[in-house]
Amino acid sequence: MQTNNVLDFRRLGYYFQYHMLASWKSYLLGALSIFGLLMLIPAFMLLTDNAPRELSEVVGVYYFGLFFGGLLFTSMAFSDLANKEKGSQFLMLPASQFEKFLTIFLVTTVGYLLVYHIAAYSALLFLNRVSLIRHEVSLLIDWEFLDWKDGHIYIYFAYIFFHAVFLLGAVSFGRLAFIKTLVTILLCLGCLYLLNTLFVWILFGRNTPTPFQNAPFILVGTNGGKFKTDVFVISEKMVHSYAFIAQYVLAPVLWTIAYFRLKDKEI
Template identity: 30%
Template sequence: MAFEITFGMLFFFGLILTIVLDDTLVLFEHTQAYSFTLIVGGFVLTSLSFNDLSDSLKSQTYLSLPASIFEKFLSMWLMTSMGWIVLYSFTYYLYTLVANPIGLFIDGNMKFENFDPLSKHAVSTIKYYFVLQGVFLVGAAHFKGYVFPKTLFTIILIGLIVGLLMYFSMYDLMLESDECFSDSSSFEGMAIDRIWNMAAWSFWWLLAPFCWVMTYLGLKDREV
């Protein structure tokens, strides 16, 4: 059902209506639609990973299945991360093979770009999804019901708090950076540059493993 809704909207609203209504469009690309649907669809799917835990009766049945907590976590992680990436990317590629000729038939003057699931843009999208997907996996293991909006609200709230704390704690560094920027100097080697590099490194290498551990611990707590 999720696939039918997603690709139906892509075809009728993303393709047909765009071609008919936008007279100035000369090149139709699939990259932005792929990125949006892969990430949003994957986050929604991940939020439903442990949906049985939202109901007390179903929760007891699910937790009593003849499989360890690690096996339950691993199966859902594989399904919602690598499984979703491979399945959706392949399906989206097949979709573009059908959509492009139809679009060309509707408007022969428009050029339709072929979708490459191994392109730089697609691979970059996959990397971001692979890291951020773990956040919604944590929400699925800890929240009861309405996992997707609750996880989004938590992310926004934490982001605001962390952003304000960093702003006030690094205010002097930011002033120093502004002065250096006005003098056309480089940020390289400055404290704010080192902090940014550390944050980027933590995002790519620590966030996902941390979320996986928190998901596993959340399932262990439910079992108790």
């Protein structure tokens, strides 16, 4: 091990090569699965004579594949830790834990997004061909769903956040990480919702008829006012604070926690 036990770019390059050589079969199989599933959709539309006329009609499939495929792939990033022998070999490789973490991070972010979007674009070309065959007109390529002004950019911020959550889950759980992480997310959301409801009861008491129907930490409805209902909404400053934390703080914090969880495995 070199003097720098945190990050050495030459050593990082060697470990990245080792990782890709050791995992190329599973990565190739995953890439072919993505291509196959995305190509299956236009093929099915061709067989059922149900080809779309606009790109926005099938954008939901794109988002579903982005989230489901990306998060499933991320949850398997540290599956070797679930096996005692493989986990020990992984931890004892002559590279720092940060270099191992950074390699996995790059593969599950840049690597997956690159492969997925190449496959999605290939499927788009096939879909356009299907539209020509069935409707004798090209598919209307309307990129309106990518317009930042309409808030679609937040879908990608949501993906980055969930990637951080599932990467932490991959380090923490190892075996069945996808399911365990999903259950943990639901439990955390349930606890936060109950905590919010408790605060509503404490602050407003009987003045709120349906404390379970309020928007957690954002909006509370109470009895009173002209229409027998008063609505209390958080300030615009707090809304911007929530948005800033969600976009730029939560994911880096979770990535950092995941890294230190990986370092704890050395002990």
